[in-house]
Amino acid sequence: MSAYNRVYNFSAGPSVLPLPVLEKVRDELLNYDGSGQSVMEMSHRSSEFKKIAQEAEQNLRELMNIPDNYKVLFLQGGGTLQFSMVPMNLLRNTKKADYVLTGTWAKKAYKEACRFGDIKVVASSEDDTFTWVPKIKKEDIREDADYVYITTNNTIYGTAYNYVPETGDIPLVADMSSNILSEPVDVSKFGIIWAGAQKNVGPAGMTIVIIREDLIGHAGEEVPAYLDYKIHADNDSMYNTPPCFAIYVAGEVFKHIKATGGLDAMQKRNREKAAKLYEYIDSSELYKCPVAKEDRSIMNVVFVTGNADLDKKFVAEAKAKGLVNLAGHRSIGGMRASIYNAMPMEGVEALIEFMKEFEAANK
Numbered sequence: 001m002s003a004y005n006r007v008y009n010f011s012a013g014p015s016v017l018p019l020p021v022l023e024k025v026r027d028e029l030l031n032y033d034g035s036g037q038s039v040m041e042m043s044h045r046s047s048e049f050k051k052i053a054q055e056a057e058q059n060l061r062e063l064m065n066i067p068d069n070y071k072v073l074f075l076q077g078g079g080t081l082q083f084s085m086v087p088m089n090l091l092r093n094t095k096k097a098d099y100v101l102t103g104t105w106a107k108k109a110y111k112e113a114c115r116f117g118d119i120k121v122v123a124s125s126e127d128d129t130f131t132w133v134p135k136i137k138k139e140d141i142r143e144d145a146d147y148v149y150i151t152t153n154n155t156i157y158g159t160a161y162n163y164v165p166e167t168g169d170i171p172l173v174a175d176m177s178s179n180i181l182s183e184p185v186d187v188s189k190f191g192i193i194w195a196g197a198q199k200n201v202g203p204a205g206m207t208i209v210i211i212r213e214d215l216i217g218h219a220g221e222e223v224p225a226y227l228d229y230k231i232h233a234d235n236d237s238m239y240n241t242p243p244c245f246a247i248y249v250a251g252e253v254f255k256h257i258k259a260t261g262g263l264d265a266m267q268k269r270n271r272e273k274a275a276k277l278y279e280y281i282d283s284s285e286l287y288k289c290p291v292a293k294e295d296r297s298i299m300n301v302v303f304v305t306g307n308a309d310l311d312k313k314f315v316a317e318a319k320a321k322g323l324v325n326l327a328g329h330r331s332i333g334g335m336r337a338s339i340y341n342a343m344p345m346e347g348v349e350a351l352i353e354f355m356k357e358f359e360a361a362n363k
């Protein structure tokens with residue numbers, strides 16, 4: 001337990017937020033910056049809110065070093081709506097797109113895209129329960145594909161790309177829902193980067209879309225207004241009422257990341273946390289991480305004891321000690337420790353301490 005009797009929360013999302021941000025939001029909840037109102041009560045057209053949204057975008061641009069020829073959109077509909085918006089906007093020439101299947105979310109994106117065009121699976125690790133990430137080469141991709149789609153971090157299976165696939169002139173689209181802002185990325189290598197907010201960014205309800213300008217404006221006439229990126233780009237994400245409170249909290253998270261050293265420092269901390277946990281798991285006799293070493297996520301660490309009843313006992317006893325949400329996804333069981341940006345090293349150390357005790361007691 002830490003300040004305010006808060007637990008160490010290993011939830012995969014919505015997940016832990018930085019405490020200083022929560023404290024600031026609390027302090028500003030009833031009267032934001034002398035406006036006499038809560039951000040929850042503010043018109044999205046007010047000068048106060050416009051400033052909040054503009055600053056949030058500017059800080060995200062600085063953090064990720066987003067080039068000027070990319071638009072940043074703050075949308076609703078969760079990550080799931082992007083499974084549809086991407087094909088509806090990007091199947092603009094041949095209506096072909098190539099997908100890499102690395103887990104449940106990639107598969108859902110693929111299935112949704114199949115409703116709109118000629119979609120090919122160019123690589124998959126499904127036969128090995130998604131325990132590794134395929135290496136994609138340019139030759140694997142159809143020359144006339146409208147885009148290539150990847151999921152950079154696979155929240156459920158605990159894998160991550162350790163490289164950016166080379167796709168030449170074909171736009172690369174990446175779902176970064178569970179690792180955005182965890183480390184620096186070269187945005188210019190991507191056509192679209194999108195991410196649901198509820199892991200490293202802020203509360204659920206907002207989706208960030210970073211899109212290269214030439215990919216905007218290709219939705220067909222039949223595409224509903226809300227699902228057309230151009231509508232949002234032309235209206236600075238204010239075509240309709242945006243997720244105001246989520247944008248505000250995300251903006252505070254961006255400021256906090258900047259103030260704590262930006263993405264280089266974040267990457268260093270995240271790597272240290274993950275290395276410590278994986279090192280312990282690999283050295284233990286009870287726990288096993290099924291993921292190929294070179295493809296391990298630094299955000300979601302999955303492990304098992306090999307005995308489903310013991311796994312359940314682990315999760316229950318950990319919870320009693322204030323280490324919560326350690327159950328693996330309902331589809332695969334086992335354990336999963338999501339150690340996103342806001343999980344402090346002390347949380348990881350407390351988890352390892354508990355794992356040692358549990359191992360000693362259950363030999």
Ligand SMILES: Cc1ncc(COP(=O)(O)O)c(C=O)c1O
Pocket residue numbers: 013077078079080081105151153154155156175176177178196
């Ligand atoms: C990698 C990834 N993509 C997409 C989604 C779906 O996001 P949402 O629940 O916001 O629709 C999730 C949810 O956890 C995810 O982890």
